[in-house]
Amino acid sequence: MKRFTLQILGALNLALGAAVAAPAVIGTVTASGSFRLNGDTVMANGTLTEGAIIENGLGSLSVRLAGGARLSLSAGSRGKLYSDRILLSKGEALLQRGFGFDVEVLGLSIRPESATSTGRIDLLGTKQVRVAALTGSFRVVNALGVLVANVAAGSALAFEPQTPTVAAVTHITGTLTQQSGHFLLTDQVTHVTVEVTGQGLQAQVGQIVQVIGTLNTSATPVAGASQVIAVTSVQTIGTAAGGAAAGSTGGAAAAGAGGASAGAGIGIGVTTIAIVGGVAAAATLGGLAASGALPGQSSESR
Numbered sequence: 469m470k471r472f473t474l475q476i477l478g479a480l481n482l483a484l485g486a487a488v489a490a491p492a493v494i495g496t497v498t499a500s501g502s503f504r505l506n507g508d509t510v511m512a513n514g515t516l517t518e519g520a521i522i523e524n525g526l527g528s529l530s531v532r533l534a535g536g537a538r539l540s541l542s543a544g545s546r547g548k549l550y551s552d553r554i555l556l557s558k559g560e561a562l563l564q565r566g567f568g569f570d571v572e573v574l575g576l577s578i579r580p581e582s583a584t585s586t587g588r589i590d591l592l593g594t595k596q597v598r599v600a601a602l603t604g605s606f607r608v609v610n611a612l613g614v615l616v617a618n619v620a621a622g623s624a625l626a627f628e629p630q631t632p633t634v635a636a637v638t639h640i641t642g643t644l645t646q647q648s649g650h651f652l653l654t655d656q657v658t659h660v661t662v663e664v665t666g667q668g669l670q671a672q673v674g675q676i677v678q679v680i681g682t683l684n685t686s687a688t689p690v691a692g693a694s695q696v697i698a699v700t701s702v703q704t705i706g707t708a709a710g711g712a713a714a715g716s717t718g719g720a721a722a723a724g725a726g727g728a729s730a731g732a733g734i735g736i737g738v739t740t741i742a743i744v745g746g747v748a749a750a751a752t753l754g755g756l757a758a759s760g761a762l763p764g765q766s767s768e769s770r
Contacts, residue, residue, distance in 0.1 A: 491517035494551040495534050501527030520549045524559070536583075537569040553577075560590040573597050574629050576616065576747065581605045587619070592626070600624035614683065614745035615694040617658035625658070628748045638662075638697050639743040641678045643708045644669065650690040653679060657742040658749050663689045666699030676705040683745070695745075 495516045497505070504523040505514045516522075516531065523546045531539040535551055545559025553570040554561065561571055567583040574597050578589055585604025591597050599606060601619045608617040608627065619625050640655040640662065651669045654661040664679055665687075680701040687696035741750045 493534070494518055494520075494549070495532050497522060497529065497531050499524065499527055499529040501525050503527075503529055516549055518550055522547055522549060533569070535569065537566040538564040539566075540564075556589060556591055558591060560588065562586070562588050574627070575611045576627060576629070577609050577611075579607045579609065581607060585621075596626055596628045598624060598626045608747075610745040610747060612745075615660055616745040616747045617660060617749050620659065623751070625749050625751060630743060630746050630748055632746075636682055636746070637743055638679070638681050638683060638745075639741075640697075641705065641740055641742065642676065644672045644675055644677050646670075646673045647690065647692070650693075652690070652693055653677070655742050655744065657740055657751055658744050660695075660744050661693050662744075663687075663693040663696045664699050665696060666702070668702065669699070672702060672704060674708055676708055678703045678705055 493515055496513065497503070497516055498513045499510075502509055502511050502525045503514075504510065504521075504525075505516075506521050516533075522529070522531070522541065524541045524543055526543050528543075529541045529545070531537075531541070531549065533539070533549075533551065539554065540562040541547065542560040545561065546557050547559075547561065548555040548557070552568065553572055556571055556573040563569065563571055563578075563580065564586045565583055566580045566585065566587075569580070571578040571587075571589045573589060573591055574595070576597065578587065578599055580587060582604045585606060586602040587604075587606050588600040588602060589597060590600075599608060599617075599619050601621050601623055604621055606619040607615060608619065608625075610616050610629075616627065617625055640653060640660075641657070642653045642655050644664070645652050651664045651673070652661060653664055664681065665684070666681070679697065679699055681697040681699040684696040684698045689696045741748055743749075
């Protein structure tokens with residue numbers, strides 16, 4: 469009887485050990501053709517565990533995560549999946565029902581702001597990513613948690629992380645306002661609101677200005693702002709009453725002149741390019757592509 473009891477206990481221990489060792493399932497994947505899952509070629513469907521690596525083939529591929537997020541990966545896309553994020557290293561991902569789920573790419577985290585947010589994240593080569601908010605809005609933050617952009621529903625922005633030297637520079641354009649003794653500016657491109665500090669700002673209130681400065685990590689921004697920028701250069705573009713079009717075109721022209729003092733021309737043509745949190749952003753891919761070598765990048769480095 470004692471021996472029989474020991475055998476039962478041994479079997480239970482083995483079963484419990486297997487249960488503990490089994491990796492947790494975080495979702496499932498279905499595809500119209502073959503794909504690779506953790507290096508193995510799989511047909512039609514598979515089960516996902518934490519840290520699973522997916523490489524799509526030529527067909528469509530859909531991921532359903534236990535937390536509710538839905539992902540569609542385009543042909544040739546590759547990513548590493550966790551329960552709360554995907555590290556996209558190639559291709560394009562469509563994210564739906566992804567509140568609380570991030571798409572991480574090029575050191576950036578793209579975060580839906582609601583359960584109804586639907587977005588397309590497209591890795592363009594090795595240096596740029598395009599974020600299109602189809603429904604709802606998205607926030608883009610850098611590796612340090614600094615807000616880089618707010619992408620509103622129906623809009624798209626292209627991003628390119630900068631070299632360390634240029635990453636220290638913030639370059640934004642917008643209408644300067646004053647709130648309880650603090651100066652605020654919402655960038656026209658990224659829609660990020662910052663508090664700006666420096667000399668001569670009072671005279672610029674109500675004007676559309678181009679600001680170059682550096683992030684003050686030790687300062688706490690006033691309510692409504694995400695960060696504090698210590699201004700090194702401010703240039704008037706026009707008055708707020710002049711309209712957004714005048715500010716946008718003028719900002720691009722002035723960006724070339726103002727950017728020269730920062731080391732390179734930032735605005736090219738009629739597209740304004742902002743730098744926030746060490747990342748260049750433009751409202752269209754053409755805005756980044758048209759600028760050739762972006763701040764801190766030579767043509768050789770590209």
